[in-house]
Amino acid sequence: xxxxLIVAPDSDEVAPDLALEAAGLSxxxxxxxxxxxxxxxxxxxxxxxxxxxxxxxxxxxxLPSGGKGILLLVADGMGGTxxxxxxxxxAVRTIANYLCNVIPATQEVTPSQSPLRQSTIxxxxxxxxxxxxxxxxxxxxxxxxxxxSETMGTTVTMxxxxxxxxxxxxxxxxxxxxxRDDELYQLTTDHTLAEQLRERTHVEVxxxxxxxxxxxxxxxxxxxxxxxxxxxxxSLWPKDTLLLCSDGLNKHVTDxxxxxxxxxxxxxxxxxxxxxxxxxxxxxxxxxxxxxxxSTSPADDAARAxxxxxxxx
Numbered sequence: 001x002x003x004x005l006i007v008a009p010d011s012d013e014v015a016p017d018l019a020l021e022a023a024g025l026s027x028x029x030x031x032x033x034x035x036x037x038x039x040x041x042x043x044x045x046x047x048x049x050x051x052x053x054x055x056x057x058x059x060x061x062x063l064p065s066g067g068k069g070i071l072l073l074v075a076d077g078m079g080g081t082x083x084x085x086x087x088x089x090x091a092v093r094t095i096a097n098y099l100c101n102v103i104p105a106t107q108e109v110t111p112s113q114s115p116l117r118q119s120t121i122x123x124x125x126x127x128x129x130x131x132x133x134x135x136x137x138x139x140x141x142x143x144x145x146x147x148x149s150e151t152m153g154t155t156v157t158m159x160x161x162x163x164x165x166x167x168x169x170x171x172x173x174x175x176x177x178x179x180r181d182d183e184l185y186q187l188t189t190d191h192t193l194a195e196q197l198r199e200r201t202h203v204e205v206x207x208x209x210x211x212x213x214x215x216x217x218x219x220x221x222x223x224x225x226x227x228x229x230x231x232x233x234x235s236l237w238p239k240d241t242l243l244l245c246s247d248g249l250n251k252h253v254t255d256x257x258x259x260x261x262x263x264x265x266x267x268x269x270x271x272x273x274x275x276x277x278x279x280x281x282x283x284x285x286x287x288x289x290x291x292x293x294x295s296t297s298p299a300d301d302a303a304r305a306x307x308x309x310x311x312x313x
Contacts, residue, residue, distance in 0.1 A: 020070060020161065022293035025272035026054050029248055030284030036077035036084030036154075037246050037289035038092045044069045044103050053092070054289075071099065073158040074289050076174050076246040078218070079143075083152035087139045087220050091154045094138040098131045099160075124160070128169035129229045132156060132219065136171075136227040139220035153221030157188060157244050161236065161293075169231045171217045175250060177258065178234070179241035179294075184259040187232060191217035241271075241294035249275055249290055252282025268292040 028035040040053040075091050077084030135156060143152040155172025168176045173190040189195060194211035198204060205211055215221070217228050241262055249258075257278060265271035271292040279288045 019296055020163075020293055021268045021296045022070070022072065022291070023268035023272050024054075024074075024289070024291040025276050026289040027248075027276045027280065027284075027287065029287050030280055032287055034085060035287045036079075036088055037248070037287040038075045038077070038085075038088040039244075039289050039291050040071065040073040040092050040096060041291065041293075042071045042096065044071060044100065050096075069103065069160055069162040070293070071096070071158065071160055072242065072244055072291055072293055073156065074174050074244040074246055074291055075157075076155040076172065076248075076287070076289070077152075078154060078215075078221070079148060079152035083143070083146070083148040084154065086142055086146060086148065087152050087154040090138050090142045091135040091156050091219050094135045095131045095156065095158065098134045099127070102127045102130065124167055125231045125233070128158070128160060128167055128231050131158075132169055132171055132227060132229040133225065136219040136225050140222075140225065143220060151221055153218040155191075155215070155218055155246070159242055159244060159293075164236045166234045166236050166242075167231065168234070169229055171219055171227050171229055172215055173247050175243075175245055175247075177243040177245070177255075179243065179259065179262045180237060180239075182259075182263065184255050184262070186255070187234065189230065191215055191228075191230075236295070238295050241292065243271075243275075244291040245275070246287060246289040248284070248286035248288035249279045251286060252279045252284070262292070265292075267296075268294055 022041050024039040024041055026035060026037050026039055038054045040050070042050045042053070073092060073095065075088035077086070077088035079087060139153060143150065155174040157168070157170035157172070157174040157176050159176060160167045168187055170176065170188050171191060173192050175190070176187045178185045178187055192212055193214045193216055194205040194209055196216055197211065219227050243258065243262065253275065258275065261274040261278060262271055265274055272290050275290045276288050
């Protein structure tokens, strides 16, 4: 795991001393034999500059990209017997390569003319939605190629940051949280049958119900493309913290406990380690993957800020 310090992209809306610190950690847990989760932290600046990932670097193509932004992604594979890790890896590679090509080109123009802002709605939403749809097709093709089970699939939750704009796109129950002003907010909705039932009937489903673990929306997991990506847009504030996590975390760690960990952590790296340790202490029944990104001051972190380069693995 490598902590990453990224100076926020140029914008008239943010102070020049603002930066984003990000770290990710993936753990097999206490009961699983293999880790089927994947994560990615990357900057999109003419190329996809991978800062940290659980996916093999050789599997990621380094393609031109005109956009400037930060991409955070967590995928939780499913299917067993090797299918889940294939699905999550294929999804990460496909989505990263696709976004390299479709993020709008950055030019020397005034803020009001920025191609990114012109395409914010619906351009960016459609771009992220299409990336997940491409991932869906790729996972299904991989399942056929590998002779894997039709249940082979993966969740994906990704955040694209072009300060101060945040876009979150997801399928499945991998969550994205926002920690702001000492309060934790869940930005994503779990695409489970339990949550679907609650939304339609306004009746809470018992925590012990198996419907909490049955997805109605994912990449792969069937014969024909059927993913229904959900995309939302928010504005970020200085000192905000984002958390992306597979359900191996929230199976054992409550939202209140997550808030305590984020509040007390010294940095993004420390927050990841604390959260994974808490999930393992609670039973570690599933793979655990967490990705934490928080705005910080380069002046405060200059002594420990790493060079922006591909980490050694």
